[in-house]
Amino acid sequence: MTAALQNYQARMRRVLEHIDRHLDTDLDLDSLSGVAAFSKFHFHRQFSATFGLSVHRYVQLARMKRASYRLAYSDAQSVTDIAMDAGYDAPDAFARAFRQRFGQSPSSFRKSPVWEPWLAAFGPLDIARSKLMQTNFTPDDVTIHNVPTIKVAIMEHRGDPAMLGATIQRFIAWRKSAGLHPSTSPTFNVWRSERRPAQPADYSADLCVGTDQPIVANGEDIKSGEIPGGRCAVLRVVGYTDNLEPAALYLYRDWLPASGEEVRDFPIYCQRLSFFPEVPEHETVAELFLPLK
Structure with a gap:
């Protein structure tokens, strides 16, 4: 059956x-x-x-x-x-x-x-x-990489996740004005809270684009920062990357306890490698990075 x-x-x-x-x-x-x-x-x-x-x-x-x-x-x-x-x-x-x-x-x-x-x-x-x-992940899907430090420009989203779309829209418009196209400047999301915190106002995420050029804000609240380098557990997700919570849960709940590894003080983050609707939803690709000691 x-x-x-x-x-x-x-x-x-x-x-x-x-x-x-x-x-x-x-x-x-x-x-x-x-x-x-x-x-x-x-x-x-x-x-x-x-x-x-x-x-x-x-x-x-x-x-x-x-x-x-x-x-x-x-x-x-x-x-x-x-x-x-x-x-x-x-x-x-x-x-x-x-x-x-x-x-x-x-x-x-x-x-x-x-x-x-x-x-x-x-x-x-x-x-x-x-x-x-939904994808059922296995330990073989997770690899450990030493990743370099990445200088990024950051637009913060703080507050109700229902308003994240508006922040994304502003972020895309700013990227266009700065000439930071996804094909040449990598895209990252850093999650500083749960996807669905008890209070929507507590939701916190950073929208980031990799760049080492001077930042021109063009009227937006943009700041420079970095994603620190080091060892990371990396999980590649293909298809329906709007919701990466199942993949993050697998890393925290299943992979991490069995691995014997310990996490370091930086949030879980992802790099988005392809985007809907530029590709069909089942062909979108993202990689999750869980920073390790």
Whole structure:
């Protein structure tokens, strides 16, 4: 039964990866049931039973998530182009659907996103993905590296994690103005609190970009600092890197006690190596670093 269940889940996971990779194409029941090698007469019920969302609803949310990322974090595409890529025949239809879901027009969201409705809207999508997309880590996935000290520019986020998206948006805009593109200047997140502290106001994280050039703040609250070098346990995560908490928990709860290692006084951090929506969500890559003595 275990082997049969694993095979079933792998087939469903294949469907999610296919959707991620083909958001610009016609994702109908016939094609998706073929990807899973399930009967098209039962596939929509199997999908709903597994993920708690219909196929149509899942695809809608996945396309809308990509569209919202492009609106908030990239100005390379027009609202019209983003609407077409999201599967809408006209910008007006996209604007109505967007406003109904997020309470803002696409243009308003691009200028000043309100993140609380956004987080609520994609809760069902995150829950659906988490059912099968989690990775089970093993000790073989963890390596120990001596990493160099990295000089960074830092934008701090302090307070409600629901507002982190606004800080990320400002950070990306500042990076563009400073000419620090992710392809040439590495991206790091340093977590100074739990992902969900008891009080949202206690949430604390640093958004960092590797650079040794003089920092020009351009009106933002940017400071220079460094990520100290030394021994680190490194865990590479591929796919759905929005939520790295399961990987961090594995390092702290499972790997660390069994390893005999001790941590040093610097928080766990990650380097983000590829980004959604530049790559499909299941192809995003991040590496977690747990500093060791």
